[in-house]
Amino acid sequence: MTNATLESLEGEAGKFTAKVHRLPRFINEDLCTACGVCTMYCPVLVSDTYNEELAITRAPHKDYPQAVPASFYIDPKKCLFLNYETCQICIPTCQAKAIDFSQKEERLDLSVGAVILAPGFGRISDKVLARYGYGRFPDVVTSLEFERIMCASGPSRGEIIRPSDGKHPQKIAFLQCIGSRDITSGNGYCSSVCCMYAVKEATVVKEHAPDVDISIFYMDMRTAGKGFDASRQRARDTHHLRFIRSRVAEVRERGDKLRLSYADSEGNHKEDDFDMVVLSVGLESPEDAQSLAVTAGIKLNQYDFCDTKAFLPLDASRPGVYVAGAFQGPKDIPESVMQAIGSAAAAAEILHEARGTEVIRKEYPSEMGIAEEPRIGVFVCHCGINIGGVVNVSEVASYARTLKDVVSVDDSLYSCSQDSQKVIKDAIKEHNLNRVVVAACTPRTHEPLFQETLRDIGLNRSLFEMVNIRDQCSWVHAHEPKEATAKAKDLVRMAVAKARLLYPLPEQTVPVIPKALVIGGGIAGMTAALSIAEQGFECFLVENSAQLGGNLRRLKTTLTGEDPGQLLNEVETRARNHPRIKVYTNTQVENVSGYIGNFASTLSTETGSEVIEHGVVVVATGGREHRLKKYLYGQSKHVLTQLELEEILSSPEKAKKINEVVMIQCAGSRGDDLSYCSKLCCGQAVKNALRLKELNPAASIYVLYRDVRTYGFMEDYYREAREKGVVFINYEKENPPVVMPNDDKITVEFMDVLLGEKVKLEPDLVTLSVGIVPNEVEELAKLLKIPLTQENFFLEAHVKLRPVEMAVSGVYVCGLAHSPKPIDESISQARAAAGKACVPLSKGFVAVEPIVSSVGKDKCIGCGICESLCPYKAIHLIKVDKKKKAETITASCKGCGICASHCPTLAISMGGFTNEEIMAQIRAFGEC
């Protein structure tokens, strides 16, 4: 439901009534073909909010070409008819008769069991931006505006130009922390995403124009996420980006340039001129946060983001209401996606009894048998003027009629529109078609739609072939209409040749054992197991060591003041007593065989081996503190890790005896030991520093850091620590502090850049932020055939969009096994992994795409090449009559074709892409 807002939420978890107010679009979604003619005729200019108001559109429009829903809408604030009852020019221009000014606003009462709030984030106010010349100087732009300027579908079609004079900027400055980490702007927090997008935008500029000089003015580079530091380094080294640690004081205009004044890290006053300034704007709470909070009955935090607790990061204050994404706190896309999946799992936990009660299942007619003789229908699409403006579509259609076995041809303005689907169905019935070819746009987006049409009428969806005469003809040969038309004919002829040989492929499903195996009994594993169990499924929770709890056992406090001991107690008790969870301690996973839906694992327990069967696997094997060999760790009793200090601080008596501490950040991380950032050590150092200050306010604490990465709301605690007198001193990787023995004591020597001289201290303790390493998982990774990163963390299927899934279907990851992260993020991710794991468990089956490989057992010689090459563990050797033969595990096969292309005896064939089909296509190319 678009143009819709929540007006009220009555009732309680499991049984809410939500009132939703929906404004009209004034264009009927079902009729609109998104042809764009209405926009062309509308006389009213409207600034294009999608393009950050850098471009103009007109009252009827859609936000961007790929927008969903694909239909246009009319801007009610600007439309002449809606405001002055004149005009209505658009109505006769619409051939689909979709424009409907009689649409009225609606109020809907929806019965729902749970609510997920994901309203996103708001904008930093212009008043804050004005301090940096925004609004006064046209070449000061926000990062979002710059994003549009760089984009190929943006106002300048991807050409990077200055708004003032359209010239190419030669020197660009990025200013970080605009509206973030700045209490004068009202936002004390760090927005957690700006460092990454600034590096990205700078990289994109350099790829467009390698000679552009780019400076990034920053306070701390907070590229803390998985693989982020490596990307930043790569960007800096490949593209020679200049990073300047400084907050810019002022932006002035100087001729046609912008002059920045700033103080560098040595404290010197500097000025520099730039052609363009990009403000890296932070994430503000949503504009309507307060009204949404009142409507939904939830609490906000001091910055108007949704208030959550560290151990319940997805639960809003009202039971049954969950939160995901930036509204919970500034965060990037992978974190938002994780929370989204996790909140879906949370909703499923409370509603599992009602699962499936309100879904509408689509029924298909049974498939009709098809005649031997191919009867092919060809449908050629104009795509408005998108194809028809270049390719002579009727000529292509006439040509198709001349091809062998083609018994029906049609061309339509939009083959993808609803009425065209009816035309296709009618033609199938009338001409008794048993193969369908559509020549239109890309199968990537539209093949499923046409296949659905085939299924609706009872034709197997594999009897369909699509030709892309848009990308491959009208787009790439836009200036050669004759040649584009000739090529379209070639492609249609080739598709028809292939279509002749198409045969129906079975719609397969594989049943799923509705049980899960969770490997690892730390907080991530326990959370995942509990979520799966609460969603109604049985779960085996397997822990290597004697106790559940993992690292949580060693934590005494959290930065936000929660009690980890209490959490451990609660979660462990729930996990141990849950009727659907079976806990195994002192147990190793010896072997895993099978595939999604049907795994069998051998557990080696204290009492012997046990084989369990399950449908999915959640990997939560965790990590631990890295063990260092430098800074005298293990040699001097004065040198501790942060966790060891935390242990001491749990006894106030001992804490009071500590008068001076030097903390060394990145002692293990971001260097020779571990190349990556361990993400949680900065927060840990601030936590311990604050705790010590609380117990012994007179204690001197020095934190030697590379970048302080207290992202999000952690920044408040970093500020508090500075206010309480904790001294933070920056050091560079090339010039690390030195720790030396000094009789029974210890000496730390480091360079204070601001003072410009070396400082020597003799603290009571040196505390090392040693970083996080994953537990040993090579064996397990091999068993599951899952790739690891260079650093031995599990590699997810897609860093942004599939953050808990693995390349192998049915296996999910969470917690430190995925990457170093603080406890709240582990909990969110664990719930997300449980959410994804419960998808096949709830369905009870896995649907298999028909495009899978199949082995001709007669030709197979059992060489095993296919098994060794398959990246998805989807083909294996079995014994058939004492001979080795390959067999596809259809549930795991992704249809990539690697096995078929490497089979030395051509025994393996891909559904929908058989050798015969492809050869016929190639032969047809030579025919004409």
Add this chain to the structure above:
Amino acid sequence: MGREHGAKSGAVLVVGGGVAGVQAALDLAEMGFHVYLVEKSASIGGAMARLDKTFPTNDCAL
């Protein structure tokens, strides 16, 4: 009231059609729940749809 077995609704309301809202809606639908996805603007996609590319892989955002 509404607490006993079977009285719970099998539908979920998702407020916001950005990447988080859409992801939650898709997963809930896959898990067998009816989803109402409420978006205040005219199209879903939110802020991510405005991005050109994404860090660190520079994949297209759309």
